Amino acid sequence: MIILGIHKDPWHNTGAAIIKEVDNEVQFAFISEERLNREKDSRVFPIKSILACMKQLNINSKDEIDLIVMDHIEDIDWRKDNKTREVIVNDFFKDINEEKIKIINHHLAHACSTFFSSSFDEAAVLIVDGRGTMKETQSLFYASTKDNQINLLDSTDKVGIGLLYSTVSQKIGFGKMQEGKTMGLAPYGRDNNKRIFNFPKEFVGVVTDYSNVVSEGTYTLTAEYDKEISGWDDVATAAYEVQEECEAAFLHLAKYAKEKTKSDFLCLSGGVALNSVSNDKVLKSGLFNDIFINPACSDTGIPLGCALYGYHIAKGRPKSYSTINPYMGPEYSVEDINKAISSFTGFSIYERNAIEKLTEMLIDNKIIARHYGRSEMGPRALGNRSILMNPTIEENKDVLNERVKHRESFRPFAPAILEEFTCDYFDLDRQSPYMLLVPNVNEDKRQVIPAVTHVDGTARVQTLTKERNGAFYDLVESFYKISGVPVLLNTSFNVAGEPIVETPEDAIRCFLSTNIDALLIGEILLIK
Template identity: 60%
Template sequence: MKSLGLHKDPWHNTGACAISGHDGEYNIAFLSEERLDRVKDSRAFPQKSIEACMRHLDVPSISQFDAVVMDYIETDKDWRLDQFRRPCSTENLLRDVVPERIHMIDHHLCHAYAAFMTSPFEEAAILIVDGRGSNKQTQSLFIGSGNSIKFIEGTDTIGIGLLYAAMTQHIGFGNLQEGKTMGLAPYGANEPPLAYDFDGRFEGIRTSYETFCVEGNYSLRQDILSPSTFAEQARAAYETQMECERALLHLGKYARKVTGMPNLCLSGGVALNSVANNSLLKARIFDDIFINPAASDTGIPLGAAYYGHYALGQNKRRAGEISPYLGPTYSSERIDEAIAVFSGYKIVRDNALKQAIEMLCANKIVARFEGRSEMGPRALGHRSILMNPLIAENKDVLNARVKFREEFRPFAPIVMEEHSQDYFDIDRPCPYMLLVPNVLPNKRDVIPAVTHVDGTARVQTVTQSFNGKLYTILEAFDEKTGVPVLLNTSFNVAGEPIVETPEDAIKCFLGTDIDALFIEDVLLVKN
């Protein structure tokens, strides 16, 4: 069975995912188009990512896919169907696919398949919370069991996802910048309250903000106070974040009541709100919660491909968490060729790991390129910039010298899983950076560069089996410093996608104040 999942719409980044195999034994490749066309949040038809996935799985022709699945936003007569089949256009990559093999399915159903089919649960409640999906749905509830997913109910009211997006733009951050609002929120905790009355009405799966938001363009009413100072912006972010957590707790309680399931899969753009996720987990409504690292619309191709594999192909499922590293493979020959093309650095092949750790201990900035790229919008160690977490000023150094972004933006820690409870208030693995627990009080001065202003941190736990050489780097840093934690941020600069290829990595390294690039087993050190 070969299944191809696609996503393309005018609002979010497009991409592709391909699955080849039978039952629980299959190979998978997944990539967002922005990683290859180098346009942040690219809306282009995912031709480059389709071709990359096909190369990885050794599928010579798109006609060999048994199913090509994509989501729709409005109806099954979506404008895309004709565009994908139109000859003499970019999208004619699909011209050789038998029309009966092209399937258009519900947007939230794609989210549900991406979340549940990559989870460790045999059965679970599935809660989707985002902006807008098919038929304008904002929130949906499903039950997953085995290889099937059943829709329970949904709503098309203006939900918490749209409120959060509208407030993000109202604060002044622009489209698809909700992460900035989450990062700014703690700075507003002690600021004077603003005159916001969200008037959120919760009933069942509904969270409604019709009296606060304008339906037509999903913005706020014109009479809503626009924050003009940093303090007001921070307070607006804080109040919005508190409302998000309140809404998610309501939805979680309702999902548990209706489904009776002890475990939850959470997806949709709101599921990237790691702070709200942690609040939901701490409420102990569910025994466990799973969130895929590509929870936003970046994961729609993944869910579409799984729909083809399980719903259409009727393959048996073997539950288990999926590796986040699903991008293409780059050979050592390709890497060596890329290294040879550029100049301006010393090439270290012997004792490269030792020198990389020495540079980190000496407070240098070291980028990391390893294996297949991670899915989703957050770096999980294969396309990362690493720095020493022991020095508080390193946050400002990175924001100013490399990331070129707002000073309040926090950085995340990676930690050896077996030591995670020594540093963070967490009782389980967190391999995808989707929870924000407290840093233990006695460790906040130890790792100040990754401790947020409210004493929290967006943690990624790392193991040898799941993360490979990233664990080895952490282990070596621990041996040198006694601290099994490193600062980790995405390998890119503001406004650009995370690097994908060896060439991307070297260009970013040379174009910023990064001191060294540890690319597979080779260390490049600037002259």
């Protein structure tokens, strides 16, 4: 059985995922189109993603696909191309029997992506984003692996916290889909003893209504709330205020989900679930025994949600796996890597004891890039497409920004830690494998890992296990044995404005065009 999930125009972050079942063994492939066409937040039809997933799972023809599942906006023909707005039948679909095509609700795809990726047998599932198929902004589902149920309990099309957060982010100078910058900036406005907006808290059930604050259609602030924002203090205050509002809205929605479902477990999805600070507040509230957020909880994860819907609900297949490994991108052979290396110059090649050499370089405060295995899903690097540095030197945050990343100085970098040391360094009593929780750094460790400790004493943690992270775990462990610190600074392998690197060629090109000192690509280490 082969199920293809597609997220296509007119949405952003298009991509594809395939689930292939052979002799009761389930295989996954997933990638976003931006990784392949190098267009950030790509909106084009994801033909490159589809072909990459087919190649990864040895699918030679689209005729082998049993079902294609997509999300789409209700009043737009699914054949309409976002770029031209002309009604066309894409070449990919022209000879496919339409009985093989299933269109599902956007929020349902989000719900499938997070619940079926979790280890829970049942859970409340909360979706919080901009707009969905029916213009909905927030939805609550109850899900169970018994009969593969995902039932909608409540939904709203009122302007929600996601649209408010996006609107304020643009008001203070950030672009579309740059809400992460607002989250990083917010702590700098915490101690400013003023409020700019004083948002009304109209929270009832699944509704967090900001219709009086955000103008429909234009998604700008209404006249009453379109305040003048001038200077650093105002910008930081506005960021803090909308972040504070996001945390309050999330806590309200979590309480409602608990009251409505009585479940001990919560799954979150939608773009707002990338707000790791709010996620941590929900976890710390104690409303649920545990929460889960898929690393591709934004629209990047919709293709996976569509494929999971097709496999578990449309085809009725039981869940035979515990959780989904996030490393589902294309695999590159030794031949692929050698071919890429031979196309460039400007480095020496080091092929023995790479981990030992990398550890020496990290101790010596060099900037290391890592392109290893299959790429991770979602917008945050989880080790396989990462830039790494020594976290014990406070200046490294600025060094990395100046030499490679070229991004705003107020944005923090993440710590990747050996999971068995998590409690020693952070106020966190469980795993956080996808950088989707932001706990406090323990006070006695803030000066130990200053390069990954944010201004408010928090950190966006990635916990590592040998089983899940393999050679990345080995590298951090090697650093620990020499430094006594089981942590590395981890950030995405890209420069500002570009997608995370995907292919070996992408990796070497970025390595050579920046001041990265060394690149581990597969088992081969390239050193300038």
